[in-house]
Every structure is written in C-alpha cells, then in structure tokens.
Amino acid sequence: MKIAFLGPHASFTQLATTQLFPNEELLPQANILDCFAAVERGEVDKAVVPLENSIEGTVSMTLDYLYKTPSIKIEAEAVMPIAHHLMIHPDNKIEDVERIYSHPQALAQSFHFLDTHYKNIQRQDFSSTAAAAKFVSENPDQRIAAVANQFAANLYGLKITNRNIQDFEQNHTRFIVISKEGHFYKNKNLEALGEKSGLLITLPEDHAGGLHQVLSVFAWRKMNLSKIESRTLKTGLGNYFFFINVAGEWNPVLHQNALQELESIHASVDFLGNYKEFLLEA
Numbered sequence: 001m002k003i004a005f006l007g008p009h010a011s012f013t014q015l016a017t018t019q020l021f022p023n024e025e026l027l028p029q030a031n032i033l034d035c036f037a038a039v040e041r042g043e044v045d046k047a048v049v050p051l052e053n054s055i056e057g058t059v060s061m062t063l064d065y066l067y068k069t070p071s072i073k074i075e076a077e078a079v080m081p082i083a084h085h086l087m088i089h090p091d092n093k094i095e096d097v098e099r100i101y102s103h104p105q106a107l108a109q110s111f112h113f114l115d116t117h118y119k120n121i122q123r124q125d126f127s128s129t130a131a132a133a134k135f136v137s138e139n140p141d142q143r144i145a146a147v148a149n150q151f152a153a154n155l156y157g158l159k160i161t162n163r164n165i166q167d168f169e170q171n172h173t174r175f176i177v178i179s180k181e182g183h184f185y186k187n188k189n190l191e192a193l194g195e196k197s198g199l200l201i202t203l204p205e206d207h208a209g210g211l212h213q214v215l216s217v218f219a220w221r222k223m224n225l226s227k228i229e230s231r232t233l234k235t236g237l238g239n240y241f242f243f244i245n246v247a248g249e250w251n252p253v254l255h256q257n258a259l260q261e262l263e264s265i266h267a268s269v270d271f272l273g274n275y276k277e278f279l280l281e282a
C-alpha cells in the first residue's frame with residue numbers, strides 16, 4: 001500500500017505515519033494540498049495529515065481541503081505528543097542567528113519562548129518543521145536556525161541549542177488518515193482512545209436558530225458532540241461551515257436517522273466517516 005504524508009523525512013507527520021503504517025510504502029509530499037491531491041488522483045491509497053494541535057488549534061488547511069474534496073473520507077485519528085527543539089548547523093553559533101524557520105504551527109506553539117529569548121530574530125514560515133531543518137543543514141553559510149524534532153536534528157546533522165521550547169509542556173497534535181474508500185482502520189498494536197464520527201455541515205441559509213436546529217438533531221437523540229468548529233466558507237464574511245465530531249460507536253439506526261433529519265431541514269452534510277482515535281508515542 002502507498003501512504004502519502006506531509007514530508008520531508010523526520011516531519012512530525014512522518015513520525016505519526018510510521019506508527020500507523022509500519023510496513024507500507026511511505027511517500028513524502030511537499031504540503032498538505034499535495035497529500036489530498038495524491039489521494040484524490042489515486043496515486044496513493046491513503047495519506048496522513050495534521051488536523052489539530054492542543055496549543056494552536058485547528059490546522060485550517062486540512063479542514064479546508066476536507067471541505068473542498070468531498071470524495072475524501074477519514075479512516076482514523078491519531079494523537080501524538082509534540083516536543084519542539086531549536087537547532088542550528090553545527091558550524092554556526094546561536095548568537096549569530098538572524099532568522100528562525102519552521103512550520104507556522106511549530107512557531108506558534110513556541111511563540112512565547114521565541115518571543116522571550118529571541119525577540120529580535122525574524123521568524124519565517126516553512127512547509128514543515130523537517131523541511132526547515134533540512135534547509136538549515138543544506139545552508140551552513142546562512143545565519144539560520146530551525147524549530148523541529150529530535151529525529152530531524154539527528155537525520156540532518158543539526159545541533160540542538162534549546163530543548164522542549166513549546167509553550168506548554170502538554171502539547172499534542174491530532175493527525176487523520178484520509179482515503180477515498182473510508183475503510184475502518186484497525187490496529188491492535190496501538191492504544192485506542194475511543195470512537196467517533198466526523199461531519200461537515202453547512203446551514204441552508206442564515207436564519208435565527210439555524211445552528212440550534214442542527215444541534216438539536218443530536219441533542220434529543222443524546223448523541224454527544226466532542227467537537228464543533230466553524231470555518232469560513234470563503235464566499236463572504238459571516239458564511240461558515242461546521243466540522244462536528246459525534247462521540248461513540250456507529251449506531252446504524254440512530255446515526256442514519258440523524259443524517260436524514262439534517263437533510264430534511266436542508267442542511268448540507270458531508271459524512272466523513274466513523275473511526276477510531278489512537279494514541280501514538282512521541
């Protein structure tokens with residue numbers, strides 16, 4: 001099986017992907033869109049992309065592409081502890097650094113540390129933490145540093161100057177396995193945290209009580225929502241879609257009836273799947 005992931009090698013997404021798919025062919029992609037496109041075009045069977053971080057919140061690009069590509073479903077969620085380190089080329093000194101590169105999520109998760117200790121050093125977004133580490137290793141003549149993980153430091157031969165720079169010790173990122181088939185991913189070697197369903201919902205029109213009407217579909221059935229997030233539709237200010245997680249196992253009658261009722265109130269629903277959440281190691 002071919003599995004795409006947000007690369008290059010030693011990205012956090014790769015660390016998650018190797019635990020989820022230890023025996024499959026893993027294909028690094030340059031960005032999250034390329035992961036979705038590879039699945040959509042059938043070049044790979046599945047992809048692993050980040051969805052949400054406990055410090056910085058939703059990875060909006062992932063949510064946007066889930067919405068834009070209704071053929072893509074979720075097979076599993078996986079939660080992994082995240083530790084960020086600041087690293088430089090071993091030929092350079094941290095005092096000389098003029099720019100710090102990393103994925104925007106990693107820079108945001110370490111914002112207070114960087115702002116306190118390296119306030120006047122420019123920060124620049126990169127497609128992933130590992131891509132930033134690779135760039136630092138390939139450009140010893142530049143006065144740059146990267147925020148990335150221990151594996152990236154080892155793989156790209158960088159020196160760690162500051163360890164565990166994330167602003168909160170408890171830092172976790174939730175990844176999703178996406179595919180066109182939406183199979184139910186199983187793995188006896190990983191700890192399962194629970195089961196849930198994912199839905200993308202758009203309200204028919206802006207009217208009083210519209211969201212309340214949608215939520216009551218779940219409420220009176222005692223279906224527990226573990227997440228609700230609104231995201232702009234990009235059709236104008238004030239227009240949103242909602243990403244909703246319903247906790248618990250799939251109940252054919254209850255869930256099917258809820259989906260039918262949502263349709264009957266003219267909410268548009270993309271059912272992303274019913275899947276398990278797993279706990280990964282750092």
Ligand SMILES: O=C(O)C(=O)C[C@]1(C(=O)O)C=C[C@@H](O)C=C1
Pocket residue numbers: 006010011012013014050053059082103105106127128129130173
């Ligand atoms: O840049 C990486 O290494 C990634 O895998 C991406 C990503 C993210 O988008 O959230 C994954 C985990 C961390 O939260 C930081 C970055």
